Amino acid sequence: MSKLSPADLERYIFSRTGADNDDLLVGAGYGEDAAAVAIDGSTMVVNTDPISLAAERIGTLGVAIASNDVAACGGVPEWLVSTILLPEPDVELLDDITAQLDAEARRLGITIIGGHTETVVGLSQPLLSLTCLGETDRYVPTSGAAPGDAVLCTKAAGIEATAVLATDFRAELDEAGVDTDTVDRAVAFFDDISVLPEAAVLAPAATAMHDPTEGGVLNGLVELACASAVHVDVDADAVPVRSETRTLCAAMGVDPLRVLGSGALLATVPGDEAQSAVAALDAEGVDATVVATVDEPTDATEAGVTYDGQHYTGGVRDEMYDLWE
Incomplete structure (x- = not known):
């Protein structure tokens, strides 16, 4: 498992982003942690991240990682959407994951507003995909570094x-x-x-x-x-x-x-x-x-x-x- 090259990202991802929208301030780009959308005089910062390999604390890590990307853009993480995919129906496993999600979100002051849960044939371990949203009055990109910094x-x-x-x-x-x-x-x-x-x-x-x-x-x-x-x-x-x-x-x-x-x-x-x-x-x-x-x-x-x-x-x-x- 590894990240795609910048060239492949540009060819297959960044060039295929659907309809143009004037409210999109920062969209998909190499290294950027989250997108920025203009909303009613403010800026909404949106990130989504998957996590699958860290089995013991997958829920705890998932919330922290998704919210980190919003914070790294100058945003205040406020809302989270959680998708939980399980390899088989397992209430005990689901209990562990959702308890971790709840505890970490509460600790960081983030509200889980919805999501989706299902079992998927072929999975060998749980997979989470978390979307975090927050607002900022100053978006900070990954791409802003300048010589002398x-x-x-x-x-x-x-x-x-x-x-x-x-x-x-x-x-x-x-x-x-x-x-x-x-x-x-x-x-x-x-x-x-x-x-x-x-x-x-x-x-x-x-x-x-x-x-x-x-x-x-x-x-x-x-x-x-x-x-x-x-x-x-x-x-x-x-x-x-x-x-x-x-x-x-x-x-x-x-x-x-x-x-x-x-x-x-x-x-x-x-x-x-x-x-x-x-x-x-x-x-x-x-x-x-x-x-x-x-x-x-x-x-x-x-x-x-x-x-x-x-x-x-x-x-x-x-x-x-x-x-x-």
């Missing part, structure tokens, strides 16, 4: 992956010799996946924001750089990674920067505002690190990201997927 990463890389590893792969971690206390601390990372607090702080000043999910922080940076037509040179040592993440990722043989990245928020701000942005986040109890500076592309470094000696101009495959295969 500072690139911020909140919290750390691989937060979502760490939590999923600690639950879905606990037996494998035990076999690899990871101690129980470390795994237990990693499970608590589910509480850190929402980026609503930091998005609210950064939205007034950010030139771009992006929610890294599949492919991790590295893929999120690639999407932001390519959408903005800029170059970002990333030093792996500059990107914050928690000790639990390093331990679990090392045990499972994956790169913390190339695994499920929800929990971090990537943002660009004018270079002279970087330290004040970090201070404002710190005042709200959110860690943030300046991880790079946005550069103008050159003939030698086209739009994209340079990381560990390699230049990326397209999607980065998430290394977590190999663990499920």
